[in-house]
Amino acid sequence: xxxxxxxxxxxxPKVWCKQNSSLCCSGFATANLExxxxxxxxxxxxxxxxxxxxxxxxxxPEGPGVYWCGVLxxxxxxxxxxxxxxxxxxxxxxxxxxxxxWLIFLLLLLSVIVSCLxxxxxxxxxxxxxxxxxxxxxxxxxxxxxxxxxxxxMY
Numbered sequence: 001x002x003x004x005x006x007x008x009x010x011x012x013p014k015v016w017c018k019q020n021s022s023l024c025c026s027g028f029a030t031a032n033l034e035x036x037x038x039x040x041x042x043x044x045x046x047x048x049x050x051x052x053x054x055x056x057x058x059x060x061p062e063g064p065g066v067y068w069c070g071v072l073x074x075x076x077x078x079x080x081x082x083x084x085x086x087x088x089x090x091x092x093x094x095x096x097x098x099x100x101x102w103l104i105f106l107l108l109l110l111s112v113i114v115s116c117l118x119x120x121x122x123x124x125x126x127x128x129x130x131x132x133x134x135x136x137x138x139x140x141x142x143x144x145x146x147x148x149x150x151x152x153x154m155y
Contacts (some may be wrong), residue, residue, distance in 0.1 A: 002082045003069035004052040012071040014044055015078050016055045020067040027062075029072045037061075052080050057086065 003014070017027025028037060035044045041059040046052075056068055064087040070080045 001055045001067070001069055001082065001084050002052055003049075003055070005049060005081055009033075009071045009079065010048060010051065012079075013070050013071065014046055014053045015068070015070045016042065016044060017068050017070075018062045018077070019068060019083065025068050025078065027067075035111055060086055060088060 001133065003018075005012075005014075013029040013031045015027060015029045017025035028035075030044055032044075033046045034046070037043070037060040038059070041061055043056045045054050045056070047054070053066075053069070064083050064085075066083055068078070068080050068083045070082075071076045072078055137141045
């Protein structure tokens, strides 16, 4: 992200911050020509001859969102020079995993539903007919279940 400033702002600290609301942001300010933050994940390089500074980001420590660059006035007011929305990019493998895990979840859910429907449809039913190779289908009476309770001894 490149931020240009006016000649009158050349001596002011340079700011890079994440927007909190439409009028506020939190981040850092530097008066150095080069500043490295978050173990090199964010680097600010000031080019005074071009009246600009560049913010290079390899990882967003504060996460995706709207970021500002600007200059910090003596009364601690930021003059916003530019804003830009940053998002995290995914590698093809990360993207495939994000999609694949939902597909796997849906397939598992579908298999559970089908399994439950199948077992529900076939449970508790007596076969009313059976196949006999000589006679074809023949009707068989349902089996009677004993309603007597049986004693079970546990050891």
